[in-house]
Amino acid sequence: MPKVYNSIIVPAPIERVWSRICDFHEFSWAPSVIVSCEKVGKSDGYTVGAKRLLNGLFLDTLIAYSAIEKRMMYSMDEGPSPISSQEIHEYIGNLHLLPLTADNTTFVEWSGSWESGTQSGIPEAVEYMNTVYRSLLRDLAAEFGAEFGT
Numbered sequence: 001m002p003k004v005y006n007s008i009i010v011p012a013p014i015e016r017v018w019s020r021i022c023d024f025h026e027f028s029w030a031p032s033v034i035v036s037c038e039k040v041g042k043s044d045g046y047t048v049g050a051k052r053l054l055n056g057l058f059l060d061t062l063i064a065y066s067a068i069e070k071r072m073m074y075s076m077d078e079g080p081s082p083i084s085s086q087e088i089h090e091y092i093g094n095l096h097l098l099p100l101t102a103d104n105t106t107f108v109e110w111s112g113s114w115e116s117g118t119q120s121g122i123p124e125a126v127e128y129m130n131t132v133y134r135s136l137l138r139d140l141a142a143e144f145g146a147e148f149g150t
Contacts, residue, residue, distance in 0.1 A: 002122045004129045007109040008137040012144040014099040017106040018070045020143060024050050024062045030139040033132065070097035082124040088114040110137060
């Protein structure tokens with residue numbers, strides 16, 4: 001089972017960070033990655049079963065949500081190559097926040113795993129998803145004032 005894992009420290013308390021990202025349908029905090037997030041169906045962004053279409057390409061379904069644990073998990077039902085449903089299946093994304101109590105910041109981890117019928121496309125899928133998650137995490141940290149070198 002291929003996997004990706006990325007993390008970052010966000011310079012803000014966990015409650016502030018969670019309040020910014022807790023809605024499965026809201027991505028205004030990620031302007032360099034997400035240009036559109038369309039709600040699909042009637043469920044709100046806090047209810048298991050909610051669906052979203054990101055950038056007209058990624059169809060996701062919220063499969064677990066915990067405000068207490070500061071975690072949401074989702075399946076990716078469709079995406080562009082190299083992560084389309086013809087290339088991979090059973091994709092599970094996991095976004096999780098943890099408090100860093102020493103300095104009142106937030107550790108954010110974003111991971112994904114999936115099944116693939118062939119080994120040939122795995123390196124491309126891993127690179128693709130790592131790039132997406134790193135960009136999302138950098139946007140999130142920047143939303144709270146983190147600066148990154150070029």
